[in-house]
Amino acid sequence: MPVSEFYRNCHIKICAECGHKIEEQHESYLYECERCMNEKDE
Numbered sequence: 001m002p003v004s005e006f007y008r009n010c011h012i013k014i015c016a017e018c019g020h021k022i023e024e025q026h027e028s029y030l031y032e033c034e035r036c037m038n039e040k041d042e
């Protein structure tokens with residue numbers, strides 16, 4: 001089973017950029033992890 005499938009089945013979001021797990025504390029509309037978002041802010 002692909003890792004992305006595993007996360008989807010567990011209702012865990014992963015970053016669209018690097019595939020890192022996104023913590024559930026963030027709003028549901030986020031699709032990138034904090035690190036990728038911070039890099040784009042610079």
Ligand SMILES: [Zn+2]
Nearest residue numbers: 015018033036
């Ligand atoms: Zn990321």
